[in-house]
Amino acid sequence: xxxxxxxxxxxxxxxxxxxxxxxxxxxxxxxxxxxxxxxxxxxxxxxxxxxxxxxxxxxxxxxxxxxxxxxxxxxxxxxxxxxxxxxxxxxxxxxxxxxxxxxxxxxxxxxxxxxxxxxxxxxxxxxxxxxxxxxxxxxxxxxxxxxxxxxxxxxxxxxxxxxxxxxxxxxxxxxxxxxxxxxxxxxxxxxxxxxxxxxxxxxxxxxxxxxxxxxxxxxxxxxxxxxxxxxxxxxxxxxxxxxxxxxxxxxxxxxxxxxxxxxxxxxxxxxxxxxxxxxxxxxxxxxxxxxxxxxxxxxxxxxxxxxxxxxxxxxxxxxxxxxxxxxxxxxxxxxxxxxxxxxxxxxxxxxxxxxxxxxxxxxxxxxxxxxxxxxxxxxxxxxxxxxxxxxxxxxxxxxxxxxxxxxxxxxxxxxxxxxxxxxxxxxxxxxxxxxxxxxxxxxxxxx
Numbered sequence: 001x002x003x004x005x006x007x008x009x010x011x012x013x014x015x016x017x018x019x020x021x022x023x024x025x026x027x028x029x030x031x032x033x034x035x036x037x038x039x040x041x042x043x044x045x046x047x048x049x050x051x052x053x054x055x056x057x058x059x060x061x062x063x064x065x066x067x068x069x070x071x072x073x074x075x076x077x078x079x080x081x082x083x084x085x086x087x088x089x090x091x092x093x094x095x096x097x098x099x100x101x102x103x104x105x106x107x108x109x110x111x112x113x114x115x116x117x118x119x120x121x122x123x124x125x126x127x128x129x130x131x132x133x134x135x136x137x138x139x140x141x142x143x144x145x146x147x148x149x150x151x152x153x154x155x156x157x158x159x160x161x162x163x164x165x166x167x168x169x170x171x172x173x174x175x176x177x178x179x180x181x182x183x184x185x186x187x188x189x190x191x192x193x194x195x196x197x198x199x200x201x202x203x204x205x206x207x208x209x210x211x212x213x214x215x216x217x218x219x220x221x222x223x224x225x226x227x228x229x230x231x232x233x234x235x236x237x238x239x240x241x242x243x244x245x246x247x248x249x250x251x252x253x254x255x256x257x258x259x260x261x262x263x264x265x266x267x268x269x270x271x272x273x274x275x276x277x278x279x280x281x282x283x284x285x286x287x288x289x290x291x292x293x294x295x296x297x298x299x300x301x302x303x304x305x306x307x308x309x310x311x312x313x314x315x316x317x318x319x320x321x322x323x324x325x326x327x328x329x330x331x332x333x334x335x336x337x338x339x340x341x342x343x344x345x346x347x348x349x350x351x352x353x354x355x356x357x358x359x360x361x362x363x364x365x366x367x368x369x370x371x372x373x374x375x376x377x378x379x380x381x382x383x384x385x386x387x388x389x390x391x392x393x394x395x396x397x398x399x400x401x402x403x404x405x406x407x408x409x410x411x412x413x414x415x416x417x418x419x420x421x422x423x424x425x426x427x428x429x430x431x432x433x434x435x436x437x438x439x440x441x442x443x444x445x446x447x
Contacts, residue, residue: 051404051406051407052323052327052328052330052331052405052407053323053327053402053403053405054321054323054324054379054403054404054405055321055322055400055401056319056320056321056322056378056400057397057398057399057400058317058319058396058399058400058401059317059318059320059397059398060312060315060316060318060397061316061317061380061382062314062315064285064312065313065314066312067290067309067310067311067312067397068284068285068309068311068312069291069308069309070097070281070284070306070307070308070309070310071304071305071307072100072302072303072304072305072307073303074102074276074301074303075102075301075302075303076100076101076102076103076279077100077101077102077103077299077300077301078099078294078295078301079098079099079101079296080098080099080296081098081292081294081295081296082095082096082097085097085098085289086292087289087290087291087292088288089288090287090288091286091287091310093283093284093285094283095282095283097281097282097283097307097308098294098307098308099279099280099281100279100280101279103300108276111272111273112273114269115266115269115270115273118262119266121258121262122259122266125256125259125262126255128251128258129252129256129259132248132252132255133252135248135251135252136245136248136252139244139248142241142244143237143238146238146241147237147241150230150233150234150238153233154231156230157223157229158227160223160227161220161226163223164216164223165220167216167219167220168213168217168220170216171209171213171215171216174209174212174213175206175209175210175213177209178202178208178209178210179209179210181205283310284310285310285312286312286313287311287312288313289309289310290308290310291308292307292308293306293308294307294308311397314392314397316382316383317383317389317395317397318365318381318382319337319339319362319380319401320378320379320380320381321337321378321379321380321381321401321405322372322376322378323377324376325376328377330407331367331407332367333364333366334363334364335363335405335406335407336362336384336405336406337361337362337363337364337379337381337403337404337405337406338361338404338406339360339362339389339401339402340359340360340401340402340403341390341394341395341400342399342400342401343394343399344394360383360386360389361383361384361386361387362381362383362403363381363382363383363384364379364380364381364405365381365382366379366380367380379403381403
């Protein structure tokens, strides 16, 4: 073999020299490999702050200090708008904004006249009610008196009947005695002991006794008929008196119904008058006129039409954050939140909030019990007393904001694995496990 064609030495091959990496590149590759291995190993130990991210906007914490649209309380026409009122103007509570006049001419005078007429109708109905009320009392008293008099007549007729009955028994005994005397003397007459003249006298006495007995029976029957008639007359008087009482009571109730109707009509008209008393609209709170879509003279309004929108001055601001339903179960009232406001420069490191720049602290104060229809839940976040939030110049109502609710600390490797698999954040160790304990409770079977 020749020396120039030796295969054992790589240096003797010119092509190999041409494809070899430079020594510097090999060193950098080794360094990067070591760094990669070190990064993978460090992921098991480097802490990562988990967070639930949400987006939202700045709002007033007190609901009454949020944007308000004032609606027209009545139907009418805009007659006057406060001088110098334009969109963006500052107003104080009670400042004049606009006035409305009714569409009908002299409507207030007409309604007041209607109230007077209804009050006269009400007074008449009350008088009728009082009169019929007195009639009810009078008719009841007359009924009681008539019934009492009829009862006395019934008792008198009954006593008369009872007396006649007692007389009948006497006449019956007298007739019996006369008949026995006649029959005894008749037997003696047939034997020739008694004279015919004596027998004729006893016959006459018996006939008189029979006549008296029959007359007494007729008088008893007449007394019984009179007693029954007095009872029927009493019932008739009671029915007539009750009819008068019921009629008077019905008329009294009708008059009371007219009173109630008149009072309702008066209230309805007074409500309309009260609405017309609210034709002057003033500012409900201190704030800024946001929108004012009205103009003077000629703009007809319906009840409920928007008059103007005001943004009240806020005493305390908050942020409404909308968080995914995947993360909401892990958020609790009192959790710390880092906020980034639109228009305020900031650099946010999601996993290391301690090195974030331009963010502000907050605290969750409430969580909505239901979503917004898209699976997101609203969190209300207040200032946590740390670094003051930007002034009102930068933090107006409606400014968009990003927020990160701080959750548990986990290794960075676990966080990467969770993100790749789409799993929710982990539950912190101090999270109450009420759901688990509740699920383990034995449910008593019905006996």
